[in-house]
Amino acid sequence: MTLSATQNFTGDVTVSATDLPAGVTVTPITLKLNGSAYGEVTLTSDSSVAPGTYPITLTANGGGKSSSAKVNLVVPKPSVNVSVGTYSAYVSREGEASISVNVSSVNGFDGTTTLTLADLPTGVTATPVTAQVSPTTSTTVKIPVTAAAAAVLGTYTVKVSTPDLSSTSHNASFQLSVMPKRVLVGSSASSLTPSGTGVWLVTGSAYNSTTYKTDTTVSRYVSGKQSASVTLADMSSPRLLPKADGSVLAMGYYSGTSAFTVSTTGTATATTHPFSSNDTIAGVPDTKGRIWFIQRASTGVGGMTTGLAHWDPATGTVVQVDSATNYGYSQSGQFVVSPDGTTLLFVPSYSGSTNKVVKINAAAGTISTIDLISSYSFAIDKAGTIWMTDYNQLKRLNADGSITTFTNLSLDGGPQLIGFDRSASHILWGRSYSGVVKIDTTALSATKIMLTGNISGAVAMDNGGISVMTSEYTGQSSYYLSTLE
Numbered sequence: 001m002t003l004s005a006t007q008n009f010t011g012d013v014t015v016s017a018t019d020l021p022a023g024v025t026v027t028p029i030t031l032k033l034n035g036s037a038y039g040e041v042t043l044t045s046d047s048s049v050a051p052g053t054y055p056i057t058l059t060a061n062g063g064g065k066s067s068s069a070k071v072n073l074v075v076p077k078p079s080v081n082v083s084v085g086t087y088s089a090y091v092s093r094e095g096e097a098s099i100s101v102n103v104s105s106v107n108g109f110d111g112t113t114t115l116t117l118a119d120l121p122t123g124v125t126a127t128p129v130t131a132q133v134s135p136t137t138s139t140t141v142k143i144p145v146t147a148a149a150a151a152v153l154g155t156y157t158v159k160v161s162t163p164d165l166s167s168t169s170h171n172a173s174f175q176l177s178v179m180p181k182r183v184l185v186g187s188s189a190s191s192l193t194p195s196g197t198g199v200w201l202v203t204g205s206a207y208n209s210t211t212y213k214t215d216t217t218v219s220r221y222v223s224g225k226q227s228a229s230v231t232l233a234d235m236s237s238p239r240l241l242p243k244a245d246g247s248v249l250a251m252g253y254y255s256g257t258s259a260f261t262v263s264t265t266g267t268a269t270a271t272t273h274p275f276s277s278n279d280t281i282a283g284v285p286d287t288k289g290r291i292w293f294i295q296r297a298s299t300g301v302g303g304m305t306t307g308l309a310h311w312d313p314a315t316g317t318v319v320q321v322d323s324a325t326n327y328g329y330s331q332s333g334q335f336v337v338s339p340d341g342t343t344l345l346f347v348p349s350y351s352g353s354t355n356k357v358v359k360i361n362a363a364a365g366t367i368s369t370i371d372l373i374s375s376y377s378f379a380i381d382k383a384g385t386i387w388m389t390d391y392n393q394l395k396r397l398n399a400d401g402s403i404t405t406f407t408n409l410s411l412d413g414g415p416q417l418i419g420f421d422r423s424a425s426h427i428l429w430g431r432s433y434s435g436v437v438k439i440d441t442t443a444l445s446a447t448k449i450m451l452t453g454n455i456s457g458a459v460a461m462d463n464g465g466i467s468v469m470t471s472e473y474t475g476q477s478s479y480y481l482s483t484l485e
Helices: none
Strands: 002-004 010-018 024-027 029-034 036-038 042-045 052-062 065-075 079-084 088-092 096-106 111-118 124-126 129-133 138-147 154-161 173-179 182-186 190-195 198-208 213-222 225-232 239-242 248-251 258-262 268-272 291-300 303-312 317-322 334-337 343-347 357-361 366-370 377-380 386-390 393-397 403-410 416-420 427-432 435-440 445-450 454-460 466-473 477-484
Touching (some): 088 096, 096 129, 111 138, 129 138, 182 213, 190 454, 190 466, 213 248, 291 343, 343 377, 386 416, 416 454
Parallel strands (some): 088 173
Antiparallel strands (some): 002 036, 010 029, 029 036, 052 065, 111 154, 182 477, 258 268, 303 317, 334 343, 357 366, 386 393, 435 445, 454 466, 466 477
């Protein structure tokens, strides 16, 4: 406070306070006043003081004179500050997570406070946690979060709440992403391949010190559970090719034409295949159960012949369809297959006067060529129409050769197309650095689905939806499978 003398007053002045609420005391001070003086009156409270606003009176007495002033004494309610330990958190369907929250005392809060999560999405629940808080320390607690099987996918803003929350808490919110259910398949996995209602994949390999060769384990998963598994002897870095009956052909990269056919129950039968290490092979069968491939054969130093052919695993027959087109060298290019297997596309790795995109009518066994389209990735729908992504835009190649660009549909991350859904023909799936994109080609809308970790494989399922394999490294590698519909 400031004291000012009037009528040339000089001398000692004692300042105190009255009308104090119960539990508050005052320490009076004495100031020597000569013109003006400055000082502080200290008010002290104990734990019995009720929060509120109290009108009190400050009085200065000296030399038989007095002066007073009214002021409001505010006793704030003890409260807590909360600070979430992360900006973003993740939980998978049928999974659990925990949110780390730091709690500290404000205005002398001393006791327990119960923390909850507000604005949770449908299907996600959080267990309230009680924290013991004292005025001189902070406490960190973890709030458990659980997502049901039908929890709504997406990213949501969630807030930490407590009845004792201070109005000065500024870090009480975070982003919670609800992701598809995932199943741990091991510390090593590769070659994700569709198989009827499930998928095949390589789930491990080990050097056999007895045979001095590498053995590889191949497993089948259905509805998130392992339904079959078999270890194949002398099989290194195998490629998996699905068959129409749900079995899989496992071909070792260094095994020549030797291979195994693995049934849906995990029985392995030795067999052969017609492919060389230079061939480019379609990843799924066509409508007649045949595997299309680019057949390459060396003709000497630097020379190679190429041709388009298909192989029927049921009969072992190889039919060459075209040998006139230049299909490129040594595993170059890729095959794209429509959901029903009636149309295939071979896209070369590079352009050139003799390098064309080859469109294959599998039912009729005929081919046609189109000029190479500058695009990032391709997909074919059941009608045989070619769709493409180019940076962040979706394009469609029309029957008259024109290209329609859907400028009102932005695809962040420039997704690589996985393919059209085999059940919902208007749904086109893609993958990007941040997860999966589900594109509705009828409504021209896109839904982003977050996934934890890096996507190492994604395939369209025979019964609809896609299966995605992701990997994470937290001291050691972990691989997971997720099914999206």
